[in-house]
Amino acid sequence: MKFLCKQSLLALAVVLSANGFAAEPAVMGGAGGHSGHGGHDHAAMSTPMSSTWTDGQVKKVDKAGGKVTLAHGPLENLGMPAMTMIFRVQDKAWLGQMKEGDKIRFVADNVNNVLTIVRFEAAR
Template structure:
């Protein structure tokens, strides 16, 4: 059975798409927006601290935590105290915000 899965794995490594494909797949399955509140924006560190509700796609309970951001330009759109909706993923073991928008 392992031999049957080897060619697919080898093919993805040969094309160099293994890690990005996983990141995209996680983001796609995480299409549901979670709700939170911005506690701190660290533009220099490319990080954001959010107090958030449950993150179903990551199986995480509500808490306050620091996330990396997929695109540092996202940090220009928010400030401490803002209510937001966002998508978080865990590519390569780094909790990352892949999308963020002001809550309506």
Template sequence: MKYVKTLAIMAALAATPAAFAAGSMDGMDMKGMDMKPSAETKQAPHPVAAEVKKIDAKAGKVTLKHGPIENLGMSAMTMAFPVKDRASLKDFKEGDAVTAVFDTVDGKPTVVDMQRK
């Protein structure tokens, strides 16, 4: 029984530093620290198969039924996206099969290039 108690105390003492390390970082001075993600973690944008469901040229948006967008961490879905080049929307119509390249522009997932298949 003494061995079980000793083992329990040793395990608790061993876990103590990890508990302190996992604490909140509120109030810590982070000035001067490079908080940007490393270049290796960002995936490069690549073309994704999609279907044009709706075009709103006035708002500069296109609704696409698209496959997974890996560089943005998005699963397949149907969603409206702003388009980087609004003028390019005149080249497409609802129902077109396209490949679209997505990236983050001004903090929003955006279609940066779109080509008809």
């Protein structure tokens, strides 16, 4: 009985630690970056796409690079605070609809370890 109890506790500990590990966001470096944090990109591990809209302001549009720099509010689905950073865009045609100073609403997600705008619209 003692042996069975120890095995059960060990199995429970393994399951709980695995669940805790999976819930932790990862910080990964990559191309691009954002201001204020030593030039590192912060990206959560692949998460299910959420329809959490965030307000942002366009700071720079890089059509050739397929990127946009945004000052944005918290990205709740990615566990990130408000900051200014660079994002890829899912559809490069969107960059033709953005210009410096524009206020937008967007949804960002981690796509292949790259923070990417997957939906956007002009702010109302």
